[in-house]
Amino acid sequence: MNATKVRAGSKPSGTTQTPPASPANPRHGLDRIDRAILRQLQTDASISNVALAAKVKLSAPACLRRVERLKESGLIRGVVALLDPKAAGAGMLVIIGVVLDRSTPESFAEFEKAAQKVAGCMECHVVTGEFDYFMVIRTRDSDSFNRLHAEQLLYLPGVRQIRSFMVLKEILSTTKFPL
Amino acid sequence: MNATKVRAGSKPSGTTQTPPASPANPRHGLDRIDRAILRQLQTDASISNVALAAKVKLSAPACLRRVERLKESGLIRGVVALLDPKAAGAGMLVIIGVVLDRSTPESFAEFEKAAQKVAGCMECHVVTGEFDYFMVIRTRDSDSFNRLHAEQLLYLPGVRQIRSFMVLKEILSTTKFPL
DNA sequence: CTTGAAATACTACTACG
DNA sequence: CGTAGTAGTATTTCAAG
Numbered sequence: 001m002n003a004t005k006v007r008a009g010s011k012p013s014g015t016t017q018t019p020p021a022s023p024a025n026p027r028h029g030l031d032r033i034d035r036a037i038l039r040q041l042q043t044d045a046s047i048s049n050v051a052l053a054a055k056v057k058l059s060a061p062a063c064l065r066r067v068e069r070l071k072e073s074g075l076i077r078g079v080v081a082l083l084d085p086k087a088a089g090a091g092m093l094v095i096i097g098v099v100l101d102r103s104t105p106e107s108f109a110e111f112e113k114a115a116q117k118v119a120g121c122m123e124c125h126v127v128t129g130e131f132d133y134f135m136v137i138r139t140r141d142s143d144s145f146n147r148l149h150a151e152q153l154l155y156l157p158g159v160r161q162i163r164s165f166m167v168l169k170e171i172l173s174t175t176k177f178p179l
Numbered sequence: 180m181n182a183t184k185v186r187a188g189s190k191p192s193g194t195t196q197t198p199p200a201s202p203a204n205p206r207h208g209l210d211r212i213d214r215a216i217l218r219q220l221q222t223d224a225s226i227s228n229v230a231l232a233a234k235v236k237l238s239a240p241a242c243l244r245r246v247e248r249l250k251e252s253g254l255i256r257g258v259v260a261l262l263d264p265k266a267a268g269a270g271m272l273v274i275i276g277v278v279l280d281r282s283t284p285e286s287f288a289e290f291e292k293a294a295q296k297v298a299g300c301m302e303c304h305v306v307t308g309e310f311d312y313f314m315v316i317r318t319r320d321s322d323s324f325n326r327l328h329a330e331q332l333l334y335l336p337g338v339r340q341i342r343s344f345m346v347l348k349e350i351l352s353t354t355k356f357p358l
Numbered sequence: 359c360t361t362g363a364a365a366t367a368c369t370a371c372t373a374c375g
Numbered sequence: 376c377g378t379a380g381t382a383g384t385a386t387t388t389c390a391a392g
Contacts, residue, residue, distance in 0.1 A: 038267075041260035045224070048385095049370065059377050064370070075266040079258065080354055081220035087254040088217075088356040095306060095313050112350050124351040127274060127344035134274050134344060138356060165306040165313060171291050172303040175259055175354065177267045177317065228385065238362045243385070 033058060035179045037066055038076070042176045045079045082175070090120060090138035093167035094145055097131035100158045107158040108132075114156050119148065131163070142166075212237060214358045216245055217255070221355040224258045261354070269299060269317035272346035273324055276310035279337045286337040287311075293335050298327070310342070321345075 030038075036056045040047065047055075053063035070076045085091055100107050108126070115124045115135060123136040139145040145166075153162055209217075215235045219226065226234075232242035249255045264270055279286050287305070294303045294314060302315040318324040324345075332341055 038260070038262065042262065043259065044257060045260045046258040048368090050368085060369085061371075061378090062376055065376090073266070074263050077261045077263045078223060079225040079260050080222065081217070081224045081258050082256045082354055083217065083221065083356050084253050084256045085356065087252070088358065090356050093304065095304070116351050119357055121351060122353055123349075125272065125274070125346040126348040126350065127346055129342065129344045131344065133350075134346075163308065165308045165310065167304040167306055167313075169305040170302075171305065171312075172295050172300060174301055175261055177262050177264065177269050178298055179267065227383090229383090239384085240363090240386075241361055244360090 030179075034066060034070065037063070038070065038179055039176075041067070041076065041079070085138060089140050092139045092141050092145055093170060094137045094139065095165040095167065096135045096137065096153065097163040097165070098133040098135065098156070098159060099130075099161040099163075100132045101160045102158065103132070110157045111159070118152055118156075209358075213245060213249065216242070217249065217358055220246070220255065220258070264317060268319050271318045271320050271324055272349060273316045273318065274344040274346065275314045275316065275332065276342040276344070277312040277314065277335070277338060278309075278340040278342075279311045280339045281337065282311070289336045290338070297331055297335075 033056050037052065040052060040055060049064050049067070050060045052067075053060040056063060058066075067076075085093070098111075100111060111133070112124070115121060115133070118135070118137065120138045121135055122138055123134070125134050126132065127134050137145070137148070139148055149162075149164065153159075212235050216231065219231060219234060228243050228246070229239050231246075232239045235242060237245075246255075264272070277290075279290060290312070291303070294300060294312070297314070297316065299317045300314055301317055302313070304313050305311065306313050316324070316327070318327055328341075328343065332338075
């Protein structure tokens, strides 16, 4: 359980018997195999380790060691199941822009604390521009959003204005980062 | 591999010998155990099936059958690894609002096709209000975003205006739906 | 249509070369 | 990193509520 750095010192000696994977690598000390592993796990992490090892052309233990290192390093933050929004009863998506009354630290802190408790709030960020915050909220339908809007959003602390952008069509929604 | 409906007709007869899990359930034919499984898998899907079974107080085979059913039904859309944005070299988050030149079906279709190919585009949605689209884009830093902005975003087909909201602080970002 | 118990096949994991 | 061996898990089969 020691904090091993990812790909740290994988071949310090200059013997060059068998190149580990990729001589020089573009980012973060991740070689070609690490990136292949991450691409696969970002797409489907329910794959077994032996199957993953075969895909990246590595032995099972070596592959498992890499995955564990990627987890311990924090690069892999977790493995989760993604649900179908509609099937989960959250078929409506709304993006809302929020403007606060005053731009004081207390005002921001208070709002952020309350915003995290809003049911169905998937994202909440401080932004530059004409809004102070953007929130992304999932609800069942327009009725339940109207209820949420009237009962919770309008009562968030320090809010001057809320502008709602209802999502009519979801073109793209992914959790995958380019590697 | 037949298309079994989730929890369909789980107790048609009125014998009431041993209630499978929960007599009546609020949503979608999901009983209490199904929802407990989904809550766990949305939080951490790397848990073993035996551990999951113990958590929801079920035998391992019964638990596994439920998980498979939830996958086949499409409610669980997939199991993926979530990466740390900064560690993955995508520490900057930008929300952009897009207004198109003309509101024709062709114009929308052309834009959507091109938008999906934008590197680092995590979300893209048609919205109501003063914008036609909202996009959520991840990039390495402000330099790389400026490059993306100048070289790709401004050349997306049919774009009249692009408004960028840089994210200064990520308050909340989750993939978990309330159940 | 469901559950749980036992048996088998496969996988994760450890030790070592 | 890979090979071989062990421990534990997933998965099937089956009987029962």
